[in-house]
Amino acid sequence: METPMADDLLQFRDYSGGAPAQINVNSPTHGGSGGSGGGSAGSGGSVGGGGANAQRQRGDPLADLIYDMTSSAQGFSGAASSGGSQPQNSSLDGSAGGGGGGAKLSLFTIEYYQQFFNVDTYMVLERIANSMIPKRASGNYLRMNIGENPDLYGPFWITVTLIFSIAISGNIASYLQQATDAYKWHYNFHLVSYAATSIFLYANILPAVLWALFKYSLKPVDSADAVETDSASYMPSLLSLMCIYGYSLAIYIPVSILWVINISLLQWLLVITAALLSGTVLIAVLTPALRNSQFSLFLIVGILSAHVVLAAGFLLYFFHNPTVPSLDPVAPTPAAPAAPAALKAVTQAVVNAVPGNQTH
Amino acid sequence: MDSKLDMFEDVNTSPSLEGDMSIPGKRTTTATSASGVPEYNTLDEPIRETVLRDIRAVGIKFYHVLYPKEKSSLLRDWDLWGPLVLCTFMATILQGSSTADSMSDNGPEFAQVFVIVWIGAAVVTLNSKLLGGNISFFQSVCVLGYCLTPVAISLIVCRVILLATQTRLLFFLRFVTTTIGFAWATYASFVFLGQSQPPHRKPLAVYPIFLFFFIISWLVLSHN
Numbered sequence: 001m002e003t004p005m006a007d008d009l010l011q012f013r014d015y016s017g018g019a020p021a022q023i024n025v026n027s028p029t030h031g032g033s034g035g036s037g038g039g040s041a042g043s044g045g046s047v048g049g050g051g052a053n054a055q056r057q058r059g060d061p062l063a064d065l066i067y068d069m070t071s072s073a074q075g076f077s078g079a080a081s082s083g084g085s086q087p088q089n090s091s092l093d094g095s096a097g098g099g100g101g102g103a104k105l106s107l108f109t110i111e112y113y114q115q116f117f118n119v120d121t122y123m124v125l126e127r128i129a130n131s132m133i134p135k136r137a138s139g140n141y142l143r144m145n146i147g148e149n150p151d152l153y154g155p156f157w158i159t160v161t162l163i164f165s166i167a168i169s170g171n172i173a174s175y176l177q178q179a180t181d182a183y184k185w186h187y188n189f190h191l192v193s194y195a196a197t198s199i200f201l202y203a204n205i206l207p208a209v210l211w212a213l214f215k216y217s218l219k220p221v222d223s224a225d226a227v228e229t230d231s232a233s234y235m236p237s238l239l240s241l242m243c244i245y246g247y248s249l250a251i252y253i254p255v256s257i258l259w260v261i262n263i264s265l266l267q268w269l270l271v272i273t274a275a276l277l278s279g280t281v282l283i284a285v286l287t288p289a290l291r292n293s294q295f296s297l298f299l300i301v302g303i304l305s306a307h308v309v310l311a312a313g314f315l316l317y318f319f320h321n322p323t324v325p326s327l328d329p330v331a332p333t334p335a336a337p338a339a340p341a342a343l344k345a346v347t348q349a350v351v352n353a354v355p356g357n358q359t360h
Numbered sequence: 361m362d363s364k365l366d367m368f369e370d371v372n373t374s375p376s377l378e379g380d381m382s383i384p385g386k387r388t389t390t391a392t393s394a395s396g397v398p399e400y401n402t403l404d405e406p407i408r409e410t411v412l413r414d415i416r417a418v419g420i421k422f423y424h425v426l427y428p429k430e431k432s433s434l435l436r437d438w439d440l441w442g443p444l445v446l447c448t449f450m451a452t453i454l455q456g457s458s459t460a461d462s463m464s465d466n467g468p469e470f471a472q473v474f475v476i477v478w479i480g481a482a483v484v485t486l487n488s489k490l491l492g493g494n495i496s497f498f499q500s501v502c503v504l505g506y507c508l509t510p511v512a513i514s515l516i517v518c519r520v521i522l523l524a525t526q527t528r529l530l531f532f533l534r535f536v537t538t539t540i541g542f543a544w545a546t547y548a549s550f551v552f553l554g555q556s557q558p559p560h561r562k563p564l565a566v567y568p569i570f571l572f573f574f575i576i577s578w579l580v581l582s583h584n
Contacts, residue, residue: 110489117490121563153491157568164575171582187582189472 116152124154131247134280142285143234150239155246159203162249166256167191170318173260202310207241217293234288248278259319271311279307418442425506425548438498443505446512447477454583484568491565495556507549514541515580542577546570
């Protein structure tokens with residue numbers, strides 16, 4: 001803490017005329033550094049940014065030098081006070097705070113939620129591609145890309161699209177499996193409700209559970225570990241996890257269309273391929289957070305298992321109808337059979353109707 | 361003599377009150393009508409004329425949806441009559457038939473179709489506003505509702521096709537009809553709503569509209 005005081009005294013001597021302004025500019029910054037919240041650091045950075053702009057307008061190189069020294073001192077004090085990744089967060093939060101402004105919006109206005117939809121088309125497409133292709137995202141994708149600007153546009157609309165693509169594809173698969181000249185096929189609208197329930201539960205509850213597990217299993221931090229994992233460990237927010245999980249479901253939209261092809265080997269191959277691709281990306285993206293947890297191995301197995309179970313559940317419930325043997329005994333018809341041909345027709349109709357009942 | 365004088369004064373006061381009442385009415389009517397020609401107060405007109413004027417306004421909106429050339433006409437004065445009529449009509453037809461065997465009836469109920477249309481329009485509108493669009497809530501719901509007209513027309517055509525014995529050719533005809541209605545509705549809503557978004561976010565706003573009409577069209581095609 002001596003270095004900031006020295007800088008403060010130095011500024012006081014050089015600018016005796018503007019002393020109150022300088023003290024007012026620097027005091028909140030030091031207060032922010034003293035506090036532990038990232039928001040305080042962000043606001044401090046914002047104020048510092050304003051001061052820097054004012055000084056640069058004068059064109060004084062000594063002021064720039066003093067500002068740089070003050071920023072370095074803040075960063076160093078931040079590193080000493082908390083985790084290893086704090087200085088980068090401070091600078092990044094400062095820039096973000098400067099861009100966003102300090103206005104606090106009410107929870108019940110649309111403008112509050114617009115910050116979660118602050119994305120452009122290419123960003124959404126980039127995130128969708130990153131969620132499908134392993135090794136495409138950079139190592140610090142979680143902190144630098146998702147953590148800075150988590151959005152809910154992709155998670156929401158990918159989830160809605162997946163719900164209806166599974167329901168529609170499931171009905172098409174049912175039609176291709178059952179529709180014959182003797183049986184009148186009806187589409188099952190309840191698939192929409194079942195798909196909506198399962199997918200929304202998966203996309204919302206699982207990130208919350210994972211976030212709680214990250215919080216619960218946080219490793220105790222000592223100086224050596226802090227120095228070692230300076231650029232690798234990161235604690236994601238709940239919104240970031242929901243964003244990542246929402247985008248990770250994008251791969252199942254084309255896969256659900258391909259599941260209509262009624263070849264069992266191809267269907268299971270698609271399950272394994274999609275689950276492993278998406279799960280691998282999830283684990284690669286979450287590595288900075290997993291490294292910081294005591295149960296990283298169990299979390300990795302849990303993430304992959306949840307993805308495989310989700311894909312297999314989709315296939316078994318929405319696309320797979322058990323084959324009904326034609327030799328099954330059928331219920332006796334109430335009316336007496338008039339002719340053997342009529343009896344065969346009735347039996348065929350009943351046998352065809354059975355898979356529909358089982359589906360329902 | 362005193363009582364007679366009082367009665368005479370009361371009789372004199374009544375005409376002036378009537379005169380005061382008539383003048384503000386005329387001024388209000390003149391100020392309200394912006395076309396320059398002073399109209400008489402619409403409160404006195406027959407109900408039939410009021411209903412016919414509103415029906416004509418709704419019909420003009422239907423025409424603009426089917427022939428989407430003028431952009432701002434549908435957005436200037438919004439109403440929810442057309443969306444309500446279309447939604448009720450489509451939900452009535454699309455609900456599953458209760459006369460058949462209840463075990464095999466998996467079609468949507470009236471309430472489910474109704475909810476999909478209105479909640480879908482509301483969600484698409486909220487998405488547009490959250491992306492920073494400068495359009496009001498009810499304007500967007502009005503446009504999405506009126507743009508269901510091509511889908512409703514394709515539903516009528518599909519019902520007519522379903523009267524005959526079903527073959528693959530007739531199914532293909534239903535598929536083509538539904539696709540035309542879906543494409544037309546999406547294009548019309550894009551013409552009206554596409555300009556309210558920043559250019560770099562227009563695809564993000566158009567995709568939910570596409571998905572909304574796709575789902576409604578799937579219900580139309582699947583109903584048999």
